Amino acid sequence: MLLSSLGGTLEFYDFVIFVFFAEVISKLFYPSDIGYFWSSFNTYATFAVGYFIRPLGGIVMAHFGDKNGRKNMFMLSILLMVIPTFLMGILPTYESIGYFAPVILLLIRIFQGIAIGGELPGAWVFVCEHTPKNRLGFSIGVLTSSITGGILLGSIASLIVNLKYGDAEVLDYAWRIPFILGGIFGIISVFLRTFLEETPIFQEMKTSQKLLKIPLKEVFLNSKKAIFISGLMTWVLTGCIVILVLLMPNFIYNILNKTYRPITHAQIILIQMGIICTLGIGCLLSGFLRDRFGTVSILKFFSLSFIISSLIFFYVLTSEYSIQTIVIWYLISGLFAGMVNFTPLIMVNIFPANVRFSGLSFSYNIAYAIFGGLAPVLMATIGMYDLMFIGYYLAFLGFISFSVSIYLKSKKFE
Structure with a gap:
């Protein structure tokens, strides 16, 4: 339960940290001559892509989760979130690579949307199938509250960066720090999830050929x-x-x-x-x-x-x-x-x-x-x-x- 919750916290942190630095991203990853409105619009549209793609990602990952195991998809979802988040922290801006910057940014959000679509349903199922019925409410509560903890973590990271660094420093390099840290901690979470075991309910269904x-x-x-x-x-x-x-x-x-x-x-x-x-x-x-x-x-x-x-x-x-x-x-x-x-x-x-x-x-x-x-x-x-x-x-x-x-x-x- 704790490993699942930790992964959920970090994954939602990775997903929402984008919006806390949306204004900075709009200045760095789109041409300056298109104006403030269109750069902001493109940034929020890119963020929204993650939401639009999540149903497809969730359905596909759930399909294989019901066929090949909960743990496998649980591992895949966090990998699809962590790697793009780390790449976001080191991604060259429009000034360096031109239009490749917004294109890569869009791909990052697509992979994150796929990941978030499978993460939370997978986590709920995983915890449910490992938990006795008389403790299921509290276990799911811990997991669900950890998701809100990811949003809280994102707001705290944003607040610290903006308090510690000036506007010029944030625009220059400091905005990358929360993304890089999210990627690093996520990789640690991936390693910890390798110690998880497949749910007994799925193992039983596989043995009895009920899949x-x-x-x-x-x-x-x-x-x-x-x-x-x-x-x-x-x-x-x-x-x-x-x-x-x-x-x-x-x-x-x-x-x-x-x-x-x-x-x-x-x-x-x-x-x-x-x-x-x-x-x-x-x-x-x-x-x-x-x-x-x-x-x-x-x-x-x-x-x-x-x-x-x-x-x-x-x-x-x-x-x-x-x-x-x-x-x-x-x-x-x-x-x-x-x-x-x-x-x-x-x-x-x-x-x-x-x-x-x-x-x-x-x-x-x-x-x-x-x-x-x-x-x-x-x-x-x-x-x-x-x-x-x-x-x-x-x-x-x-x-x-x-x-x-x-x-x-x-x-x-x-």
Whole structure:
């Protein structure tokens, strides 16, 4: 569990560190005469390629994971992330190699997208098949919180580099440091993963010849409801991660400064770190409680608490409340966003073992690409009219999660 979690932390760090230095990358890897807008657009488009390619990467890696073993794909996913990240740290800029620079940058993001598509589903399946059922909630919680830890690690690295080095030094060489370190630590993680053993469930299926030639075909034929439920829970996860954790801090900064409650960028970074921490704690807490009281009861509790806390947070944000009150309710909503831990908990149990990797990876990556990709557009659109609508949207996702708990209760889900 710890080796899987460490790898997940480093892999997500490698994936998101790109966005923390997007402005620097836009200046170094694209011609200066195309203007700020197009260089920024190209940089973020290159970053988005990683998200667009992840469903394909996840589906392909899951196919071979269900056929040839979980460990093999687990090793491959981290290699596909680590090597491009290290190369990113030493990649020549546009000034040195011209248009080869953005082309290689695009290839790096493609390989990283393939890797991230297989890493998290593979990690969830791997931990699930190594863990006793009575400790599965906490084990998955540790793994899921470690993923948010990768985002936290990226923000910390960005903060340290920008505090230690001046703008000229960052632009000259310092931006490379987080990428090179990510590559080095990732290589160490690859070495540590060689000590992992194949899951006993896969070994048993291989011995009894229960492995399928085309696992995804079986998923489409006999697991349609599982795909739907998994897609709904992934929708909930994208709202909590993409909207509440990644995008919301910028909205907080803008709304507070517009309403004469001044706040600095440094304070916003610290607030974002805070909600990442409370989300991680929420994942651990939800998993711990699930192992003692069951999936349905704890999912209901976290869903209702998330609905209430997110509505209160947006109410105090859009009213004349103090920054301290806003931050407290933001962190509380982050704690109950720990209901995202039930997304993998449900998915690893709702698919049969011989198609578990394929079913989980297909459902998760397709839903994440759709709802995660639309989240920024949705926030910009509905937030422009009334920021409270974003709160209603998050509350709706909490309602979806609560509805899933009702469905699972009817199916006597453990």
